[in-house]
Amino acid sequence: MKPTDISVPDYFHKVVDCQWACPAHTPVPEYIRLIAAGRYSDAYMINWESNVFPGILGRTCDRPCEPACRRGRVEKDPVAICRLKRVAADFKDDIRGRLPKPVKTKNGKRIALVGGGPASLAVARDLAPMGYECVVFDQDPKSGGMMRTQIPKFRLPETVIDEECDYILNLGIEFIGGRRIDSMKALLKENYDAIFVGCGAPRGRDLDIPGREEAKKNIHIGIDWLSSVSFGHIDKIGKRVIVLGGGNTAMDCCRSSRRLGGEDVKVVVRSGFEEMKASPWEKEDALHEDIPIFNFLVPKEFTHENGRLTGVVFEKVKAEYDAKGRRKLVPTGEADEHFPCDDVLVAVGQENAFPWIERDCGIEFDKWDMPKVDPTTMASTHPKVFFGGDAAFGPKNIIWAVAHGRDAAISIDLLCRGEDIGVRPPPQVKVASQKMGIHEWSYDNEIALDKRYRVPHRDKVVALRDIKAEVELGYDVELALKEAERCLNCDVQTVFTGQLCIECDACVDICPMDCITFTQNGDEADLRTRLQAPAKNHTQDLYIGNDLKTGRVMVKDEDVCLHCGLCAERCPTGAWDMQKYLIDMTHAEQACQQRTQSAA
Amino acid sequence: MTYVVKPKFHHPELPKNKLGYTHRDYEGAVSTLCAGCGHDSITASIIEACFELSIEPHRVAKISGIGCSSKTPTYFLGNSHGFNSVHGRMPSVLTGANLANRDLIYLGVSGDGDSASIGFGQFAHCMRRGVNMVYIVENNGVYGLTKGQFSATADRGSKSKRGVVNSDNAIDMVGIALQIGASFVARSFSGDKKQLTPLIKAAIEHQGAAFIDVISPCVAFNNHAGSTKSFDYVREHNEAVNFLDVITGRAPIHVDYAPGTVEMVEQHDGTILALRKLNAEYDVHDRQAAMSFLHHHAAKGQIVTGLLYVEQDPQDLHQHLNTVEAPLNTLGEKELCPGSAALEKINAALR
Numbered sequence: 001m002k003p004t005d006i007s008v009p010d011y012f013h014k015v016v017d018c019q020w021a022c023p024a025h026t027p028v029p030e031y032i033r034l035i036a037a038g039r040y041s042d043a044y045m046i047n048w049e050s051n052v053f054p055g056i057l058g059r060t061c062d063r064p065c066e067p068a069c070r071r072g073r074v075e076k077d078p079v080a081i082c083r084l085k086r087v088a089a090d091f092k093d094d095i096r097g098r099l100p101k102p103v104k105t106k107n108g109k110r111i112a113l114v115g116g117g118p119a120s121l122a123v124a125r126d127l128a129p130m131g132y133e134c135v136v137f138d139q140d141p142k143s144g145g146m147m148r149t150q151i152p153k154f155r156l157p158e159t160v161i162d163e164e165c166d167y168i169l170n171l172g173i174e175f176i177g178g179r180r181i182d183s184m185k186a187l188l189k190e191n192y193d194a195i196f197v198g199c200g201a202p203r204g205r206d207l208d209i210p211g212r213e214e215a216k217k218n219i220h221i222g223i224d225w226l227s228s229v230s231f232g233h234i235d236k237i238g239k240r241v242i243v244l245g246g247g248n249t250a251m252d253c254c255r256s257s258r259r260l261g262g263e264d265v266k267v268v269v270r271s272g273f274e275e276m277k278a279s280p281w282e283k284e285d286a287l288h289e290d291i292p293i294f295n296f297l298v299p300k301e302f303t304h305e306n307g308r309l310t311g312v313v314f315e316k317v318k319a320e321y322d323a324k325g326r327r328k329l330v331p332t333g334e335a336d337e338h339f340p341c342d343d344v345l346v347a348v349g350q351e352n353a354f355p356w357i358e359r360d361c362g363i364e365f366d367k368w369d370m371p372k373v374d375p376t377t378m379a380s381t382h383p384k385v386f387f388g389g390d391a392a393f394g395p396k397n398i399i400w401a402v403a404h405g406r407d408a409a410i411s412i413d414l415l416c417r418g419e420d421i422g423v424r425p426p427p428q429v430k431v432a433s434q435k436m437g438i439h440e441w442s443y444d445n446e447i448a449l450d451k452r453y454r455v456p457h458r459d460k461v462v463a464l465r466d467i468k469a470e471v472e473l474g475y476d477v478e479l480a481l482k483e484a485e486r487c488l489n490c491d492v493q494t495v496f497t498g499q500l501c502i503e504c505d506a507c508v509d510i511c512p513m514d515c516i517t518f519t520q521n522g523d524e525a526d527l528r529t530r531l532q533a534p535a536k537n538h539t540q541d542l543y544i545g546n547d548l549k550t551g552r553v554m555v556k557d558e559d560v561c562l563h564c565g566l567c568a569e570r571c572p573t574g575a576w577d578m579q580k581y582l583i584d585m586t587h588a589e590q591a592c593q594q595r596t597q598s599a600a
Numbered sequence: 601m602t603y604v605v606k607p608k609f610h611h612p613e614l615p616k617n618k619l620g621y622t623h624r625d626y627e628g629a630v631s632t633l634c635a636g637c638g639h640d641s642i643t644a645s646i647i648e649a650c651f652e653l654s655i656e657p658h659r660v661a662k663i664s665g666i667g668c669s670s671k672t673p674t675y676f677l678g679n680s681h682g683f684n685s686v687h688g689r690m691p692s693v694l695t696g697a698n699l700a701n702r703d704l705i706y707l708g709v710s711g712d713g714d715s716a717s718i719g720f721g722q723f724a725h726c727m728r729r730g731v732n733m734v735y736i737v738e739n740n741g742v743y744g745l746t747k748g749q750f751s752a753t754a755d756r757g758s759k760s761k762r763g764v765v766n767s768d769n770a771i772d773m774v775g776i777a778l779q780i781g782a783s784f785v786a787r788s789f790s791g792d793k794k795q796l797t798p799l800i801k802a803a804i805e806h807q808g809a810a811f812i813d814v815i816s817p818c819v820a821f822n823n824h825a826g827s828t829k830s831f832d833y834v835r836e837h838n839e840a841v842n843f844l845d846v847i848t849g850r851a852p853i854h855v856d857y858a859p860g861t862v863e864m865v866e867q868h869d870g871t872i873l874a875l876r877k878l879n880a881e882y883d884v885h886d887r888q889a890a891m892s893f894l895h896h897h898a899a900k901g902q903i904v905t906g907l908l909y910v911e912q913d914p915q916d917l918h919q920h921l922n923t924v925e926a927p928l929n930t931l932g933e934k935e936l937c938p939g940s941a942a943l944e945k946i947n948a949a950l951r
Contacts, residue, residue, distance in 0.1 A: 449608055504638065549835075570636065
């Protein structure tokens, strides 16, 4: 194998699994260290800069970082990254003084943002401080989009949404609530310099089976129902409720029902329990609130009497897999089952809908009737129109919406400056040694053996009485500090300098995870079998160091390295060093700064 | 030294031995020696050897004297018996323990100061008597704990870190061990675990006095140009005569070496040593030839490593003395006091 080029920003970025997995590339270990140091405001600001909504995401994020967390590979459960983010938001001081100030002199460019959800707000957050005049349109009276309308208040209190949306709107952004954009052509005529579409995936899928029409009074579309609950238009539901669907919306529906009078609430899903789309922790929370989940049942018919829903008939199915491993649900042949109920909530998926975009306005759509969007620039086929969030590639989640928004902001900035939006400025990387003394590092390199700490919950009886009472109470300071200690500091990298190495094997001998091997070089497949411990995780790189006197190579399997720094402590020559890697992803403001620098 | 505790976490794919242990289970406390010390690599090799042989840690007695080397038993086999004895007195303490209980595996760890100076006589007599043990000398040619004076194994003409040339002749521990009758003699290098670990395994399996001289560079005081025990010097002058694979009775024997290059040596306990010969003429069963081979290469400035001599049917001290097989602490009054009739018989024989 060729020696590893550690100057390529991606190499060390991939080692920080959580940051690499985060769509917004939040520097997770950096903010966790700040929490451990009690610097909550600093931790919050790092989050705010990369993911815009730390308090909201700290409660609701889909957390792609956690399955990626290295801790899950060396112990059992990953670090509670998401809930530590909430800690930063909960314990921070007033940070308003640290936010950008509204600019007095605008740059004369006007940007329209359709939809006031996370994607649009992320775009506006990046562009407004640079002098762009941003106008956000939303059909609802308040900003926040699905964060406000679809996530129940017992998971995300209104105050948190207000606070973090206001941080953005106070940057001098014009928010026009209650105005639905119903023609792209008309909007294009208003001569904005760029238009960003972040209107989400607003249409809940319906279930067209017998009885749907007759019993429609008691059959509700999940996301519309949640939205009505959110705005207070609905405040009760029948005693017996069936929720159809196995995603997070279904979980929000059933748990909301329990708080609005539902006593016998069931979730019924076509698939098996494991294959359900809902996050494991959301399923767990539903089960905890005495909501049983029934699997392998396909709704066949709504039963009704005198125009009133009486229940749902289900066909029993089982999963069969073909030679290619594709799943098929086939009837078991058993008798159908009838579940009586008063109300049904249909949460079987969401769709994009762009009835307001005229198909001849220059925006091309693909065969699934989705706009053609470039995943890097977020540009549509119309030079001035950009997409992001669920509107771009179908339903995803908040953190993806933020990432899209930030990428779109770079494009819009480049466009308005008359530059090529395809030429993306590179990220900025800082790598600095953490050595403080012979055996002292500027980070805590001792590995805590603690298991993941549970977040305390509000008492169930109390929680079920009030739909606005937040269920999760968040970590207290003591738990937060303990959980923070579990982080392995994967951003403090093991950096190897072959010229300094005397091949004494001290690092090999001390490494608790058998990560390091000195051996003859070979191709990757061969090397992976010849190491101190087999390197079977092919998603993790081998770090190859050369320039050794014996002609061998140093091979480090990045997979389960604890970043404990013992290799560097036991190295007599400083051939190993622990260096902190901080990557500052490109964002709109930086793109502009770089240009001024290069122009100077 | 290192202040943090070595994390308990280990690689999820670590192999387990017959007892269900990983090699991490054979570790001791974290080393307090200088970073990069060759001794730590020898420690790692001992750990690996015991792991691979599936030795139960409580069946091992590790005994040492004084010096950097003699600190190392703390760093391996944390669940074994240990005795950190007086300077140079490891051999007599070990001999006593061995006489009292021959069921344990005896691992004597010493250094060039401990064994070639203050304990030179102890070393010689212990080998001469054929105590069933593994005698490891961690040989760095300097007194590390007192800041790098030449030891008795430092080569004549080699330079100290401060530039002083050694004018005394060196004691070649391997040469002495051969001469006074050790039944297993080897030399290796801390920087070559592939060679060292099988040698330690073979020495443990060997039922007699097994001696291994391990050249172990002192990174702090003897790893400079002019030293003959530095990493660079040993790597350049290493003349390995063979490499060893230890095949224990449990694993099915399958050999895929080119014919003629491998000699299979069966040990008394059924273990087979597969010797990959690097030097075709070298015969590991010829004590005299081994000694002259060593002298010949030493004169050329080469350091001969590998398994240098092994006796196929070694005898140990217990056989010489015809001692009782059971450990002394298991003997009851019946065995220890055979009664007045027996005493009468003994007395009569002396009249």
